Amino acid sequence: MSEVSDEDLFAAAEAIRQKAHVPYSHFAVGAAILADDGQIYAGCNIENAAYPQGNCAEASAISAMIAAGAKRILRIYVTGPGHQPVTPCGGCRQRIREFAEPDAAIISHGVEGKPLHATLAELLPHSFGPDYLNG
Numbered sequence: 001m002s003e004v005s006d007e008d009l010f011a012a013a014e015a016i017r018q019k020a021h022v023p024y025s026h027f028a029v030g031a032a033i034l035a036d037d038g039q040i041y042a043g044c045n046i047e048n049a050a051y052p053q054g055n056c057a058e059a060s061a062i063s064a065m066i067a068a069g070a071k072r073i074l075r076i077y078v079t080g081p082g083h084q085p086v087t088p089c090g091g092c093r094q095r096i097r098e099f100a101e102p103d104a105a106i107i108s109h110g111v112e113g114k115p116l117h118a119t120l121a122e123l124l125p126h127s128f129g130p131d132y133l134n135g
């Protein structure tokens, strides 16, 4: 459907990752969403001196998508440091669930290693979502 490649999403995630506010963990994360309007929406993690008030990169990217008026996540690419794939935390898997189909691609990449390709359903099986409340 889209002409947006994984390389485009990787580049957007990496560009915004450089802006992450991570004075506590020093673990900078970027996320780039391909949305249903064909556009890319990106976000970085934003930590806080009151630690629980920090935001994940995926949450920032979702905020950008919603603020722009897009509705659905078709694909999301997450980048971070190291060799292990930087997979979305449990809370962010649920945040993604709100706006994505079970077969939506989640690409998790520790940039020193290889990307992991998974679907939302693989990362969040038997999930609870909006369909439970709207039907």
Ligand SMILES: O=c1ccn([C@H]2C[C@H](O)[C@@H](CO)O2)c(=O)[nH]1
Residues within 6 Å of the ligand: 022, 025, 027, 028, 029, 044, 045, 046, 047, 054, 055, 056, 057, 058, 078, 086, 087, 088, 089, 092
């Ligand atoms: O997928 C992930 C994993 C971690 N983090 C952030 C949260 C915190 O700021 C830092 C270390 O956990 O990385 C994200 O933004 N996304």
Ligand SMILES: [Zn+2]
Residues within 6 Å of the ligand: 056, 057, 058, 059, 088, 089, 090, 091, 092, 093
């Ligand atoms: Zn998270």
